Amino acid sequence: MPGTVQSIERAAAVLRLLAAAPDGxxxxxxxxxxxxxxxxxxxxxxxxxxxGFVEQDHSGxxxxxxxxxxxxxxxxxxxNELRSRAINWADSLASRSGEVVRVGRLVExxxxxxxxxxxxxxxxxxxxxxxxxxxxxxxxxxxxxAFDTSGAARPAxxxxxxxxxxxxxxxxxxxxxxxxxxxxxxxxxxxxxxxASIAAPIRGLGGLVVGAVGMTGRIERIxxxxxxxxxxxxxxxxxxxxxxxxxxxEDS
Amino acid sequence: xxxxxxxAVDQGxxxxxxxxxxxxxxxxxxxxxxxxxxxxRPGWVEHDATEIWRNVTRVVPAAVRQIGAEPSQIVAIGIAxxxxxxxxxxxxxxxxxxxxxxxxxxxxxxxxSELAGDQGPDRFADLCGLPLTTYFSAPRIRWMLDxxxxxxxxxxxxxxxxxxxESWLIWNFTGGVNGGLxxxxxxxxxxxxxxxxxxxxWDDTLLEAFDVPRVILxxxxxxxxxxxxxxxxxxxxxIGAALGDxxxxxxxxxxxxxxEAKCTYGTGSFLLLHxxxxxxxxxxxxxxxxxxxxxTEPASYALEGSMAVTGSLVQWFRDGLGLIHTAAxxxxxxxxxxxxxxxxxxPAFSGLFAPHWRSEARGVIAGLTxxxxxxxxxxxxxxxxxxQTLEVVDAMNADSGIALTALKVDGGMxxxxxxxxxxxxxxxxxxxxPMVTETVxxxxxxxxxxxxxxxxxxxxxxxxWHRAGQWLPHMDPARRATEYENWKAAVQRTFNWIRPx
Ligand SMILES: Nc1ncnc2c1ncn2[C@@H]1O[C@H](COP(=O)(O)OP(=O)(O)OP(=O)(O)O)[C@@H](O)[C@H]1O
Ligand SMILES: [Mg+2]
Numbered sequence: 202m203p204g205t206v207q208s209i210e211r212a213a214a215v216l217r218l219l220a221a222a223p224d225g226x227x228x229x230x231x232x233x234x235x236x237x238x239x240x241x242x243x244x245x246x247x248x249x250x251x252x253g254f255v256e257q258d259h260s261g262x263x264x265x266x267x268x269x270x271x272x273x274x275x276x277x278x279x280x281n282e283l284r285s286r287a288i289n290w291a292d293s294l295a296s297r298s299g300e301v302v303r304v305g306r307l308v309e310x311x312x313x314x315x316x317x318x319x320x321x322x323x324x325x326x327x328x329x330x331x332x333x334x335x336x337x338x339x340x341x342x343x344x345x346x347a348f349d350t351s352g353a354a355r356p357a358x359x360x361x362x363x364x365x366x367x368x369x370x371x372x373x374x375x376x377x378x379x380x381x382x383x384x385x386x387x388x389x390x391x392x393x394x395x396x397a398s399i400a401a402p403i404r405g406l407g408g409l410v411v412g413a414v415g416m417t418g419r420i421e422r423i424x425x426x427x428x429x430x431x432x433x434x435x436x437x438x439x440x441x442x443x444x445x446x447x448x449x450x451e452d453s
Numbered sequence: 454x455x456x457x458x459x460x461a462v463d464q465g466x467x468x469x470x471x472x473x474x475x476x477x478x479x480x481x482x483x484x485x486x487x488x489x490x491x492x493x494r495p496g497w498v499e500h501d502a503t504e505i506w507r508n509v510t511r512v513v514p515a516a517v518r519q520i521g522a523e524p525s526q527i528v529a530i531g532i533a534x535x536x537x538x539x540x541x542x543x544x545x546x547x548x549x550x551x552x553x554x555x556x557x558x559x560x561x562x563x564x565x566s567e568l569a570g571d572q573g574p575d576r577f578a579d580l581c582g583l584p585l586t587t588y589f590s591a592p593r594i595r596w597m598l599d600x601x602x603x604x605x606x607x608x609x610x611x612x613x614x615x616x617x618x619e620s621w622l623i624w625n626f627t628g629g630v631n632g633g634l635x636x637x638x639x640x641x642x643x644x645x646x647x648x649x650x651x652x653x654x655w656d657d658t659l660l661e662a663f664d665v666p667r668v669i670l671x672x673x674x675x676x677x678x679x680x681x682x683x684x685x686x687x688x689x690x691x692i693g694a695a696l697g698d699x700x701x702x703x704x705x706x707x708x709x710x711x712x713e714a715k716c717t718y719g720t721g722s723f724l725l726l727h728x729x730x731x732x733x734x735x736x737x738x739x740x741x742x743x744x745x746x747x748x749t750e751p752a753s754y755a756l757e758g759s760m761a762v763t764g765s766l767v768q769w770f771r772d773g774l775g776l777i778h779t780a781a782x783x784x785x786x787x788x789x790x791x792x793x794x795x796x797x798x799x800p801a802f803s804g805l806f807a808p809h810w811r812s813e814a815r816g817v818i819a820g821l822t823x824x825x826x827x828x829x830x831x832x833x834x835x836x837x838x839x840x841q842t843l844e845v846v847d848a849m850n851a852d853s854g855i856a857l858t859a860l861k862v863d864g865g866m867x868x869x870x871x872x873x874x875x876x877x878x879x880x881x882x883x884x885x886x887p888m889v890t891e892t893v894x895x896x897x898x899x900x901x902x903x904x905x906x907x908x909x910x911x912x913x914x915x916x917x918w919h920r921a922g923q924w925l926p927h928m929d930p931a932r933r934a935t936e937y938e939n940w941k942a943a944v945q946r947t948f949n950w951i952r953p954x
Binding site for chain 2: 289296317323
């Protein structure tokens with residue numbers, strides 16, 4: 202049987218002490234209280250700071266619990282921050298693939314578009330940031346639903362948008378299991394006739410899926426003649442999701 | 454054959470980045486490192502040039518590694534840099550003499566008004582295209598020479614080198630004390646107040662007026678053209694371009710013809726209008742500056758509207774006030790309210806730049822009432838960027854006699870949709886974002902790629918430009934007019950805050 206993880210026990214102890222100290226505590230206070238070396242405490246605090254559980258006061262000498270720690274059930278990454286982090290990579294995906302690119306995340310059971318890059322053909326297009334998509338009928342939605350544990354993956358009724366939309370919960374569950382295995386999600390004409398999409402999950406710190414990035418285009422450009430999603434586009438989408446995730450994990 | 458790339462180094466005010474671009478002008482990798490902002494006294498802003506060079510030596514290999522490329526796949530290096538930030542270093546040891554004095558620094562305000570004397574701030578505008586303010590390099594060089602014991606004598610003996618950041622980087626890339634090249638480009642030189650805007654040479658009248666010895670100055674080169682071979686970091690790779698960051702962004706937006714303009718939204722924001730090979734003198738507070746020079750071709754010029762504090766106001770809201778955790782969160786906070794609630798923030802932190810050029814101005818929050826929440830202030834922070842742009846666009850339209858019909862934007866703040874919509878509403882024009890927001894780097898890459906033949910010509914580059922996003926104006930004209938009036942009234946309240954002793 203695997204043992205317990207010591208650093209998590211220590212982190213939990215640090216959190217308890219901070220929760221009980223309204224004015225915050227310094228590295229030395231915590232080290233003395235727990236019998237730990239300063240460098241150890243410092244490492245724990247740095248990690249807790251990075252994941253957003255603790256904050257430093259202005260002078261940097263004292264740490265206290267963050268507001269976000271009290272609201273852990275809420276999403277930890279601001280949608281506008283996600284757009285800021287994704288923008289370079291989403292642009293690059295659009296110019297490489299020649300298709301529309303979107304970044305989305307799940308909010309109250311809906312897939313909300315947080316970023317939209319036009320198809321690079323200079324035709325008239327409207328930004329649709331802030332609009333919602335039905336998660337079970339688009340690749341972005343499936344890419345996040347597959348990793349959702351909040352229950353949004355089990356919507357009461359799966360509405361049909363085309364004859365290809367998945368409306369059977371059991372089939373959707375199978376599809377999402379397949380997404381988890383493959384690491385990407387696809388869709389052909391399940392939302393709009395003659396359109397198809399590919400998306401991949403964006404993983405932030407600790408592997409948490411914070412949203413998805415994907416492309417949408419005419420079916421003949423996204424899929425081959427047997428309606429299989431083109432492998433070159435799949436790898437572009439996955440590399441894009443990986444690049445955004447790497448940025449998020451490296452310097453948050 | 455393995456794919457080839459151009460490496461752009463963007464040495465900015467807050468960080469240094471290296472971005473690799475492929476032949477289609479697409480970003481393939483990015484590495485970035487921030488450096489410290491040193492504030493030794495109120496109004497003083499400094500950088501440690503050693504730290505900056507160290508960061509550059511790290512981000513370049515990191516960007517190459519990110520895509521598993523070999524250094525031999527890099528065909529050229531292009532450099533873009535924060536402009537006007539001034540550094541002196543020792544020619545023999547290669548060590549910086551003190552810190553670099555940053556473009557936002559206002560320590561030269563008294564010196565500048567002394568120099569202006571009875572003739573006023575436009576005393577040298579005919580020669581260099583710029584008004585006397587704390588913004589440009591020459592007063593800073595003078596200040597450094599005057600305030601370091603023995604430095605002027607050392608400088609006159611030829612032991613000291615001056616440079617803006619591209620000179621410092623190129624000198625280090627090409628070997629430093631072991632034969633490093635001491636060079637600059639026409640765009641950076643055009644921000645010193647020491648270069649004659651017509652001859653593109655250091656000007657004796659200006660050198661004398663600022664009391665700067667010619668021996669410390671670098672050689673002025675075209676922006677795009679092989680400067681030399683790197684011996685450090687990417688040995689053997691040609692350095693193909695150097696441009697001031699804003700000129701690089703103009704180039705990256707492929708504004709190659711007279712009448713084309715862009716505005717870059719970063720720490721500060723800068724609207725540049727290409728004026729062709731003609732030197733246009735502004736009557737409305739715009740600067741005349743060199744846009745670029747490609748090889749032996751004649752230089753192109755630009756009119757520039759500089760706004761000192763835009764993204765840095767967001768940073769102040771985050772770090773100074775602690776009301777948000779990341780810059781992007783300002784949009785979330787601003788969207789918690791419908792409007793600014795009557796509050797206006799005029800961020801005259803280093804005085805006001807274009808079109809006012811008032812160094813004695815300092816910032817205000819106007820229209821405060823008990824009704825105002827942090828959400829309203831967040832709106833006011835973003836709107837400050839919009840209003841400043843409107844002032845600059847108005848002035849630019851007045852100078853050029855043609856009204857702008859669309860605004861090409863780029864830079865970190867263009868990720869902010871609320872701000873982009875506000876800009877479209879306030880300016881009453883389309884706001885268009887290209888497929889690459891890192892146009893500073895793209896422009897440096899284009900310059901370097903052209904110099905080594907990686908790209909054949911400007912027309913080819915134009916076809917890389919694509920629209921990535923667009924915002925259309927919706928604001929009611931009456932509301933636009935009232936808001937602008939309120940803003941102008943708030944601006945008036947910043948004037949004459951610093952009074953002569
Ligand atoms: N989503 C956002 N909303 C508002 N402001 C933002 C947002 N994202 C970034 N910023 C602001 O934009 C600036 C960063 O943009 P960018 O990286 O283009 O700046 P820069 O001027 O090139 O940086 P440097 O000073 O290093 O050259 C920061 O001042 C930051 O506060
Ligand atoms: Mg910059």
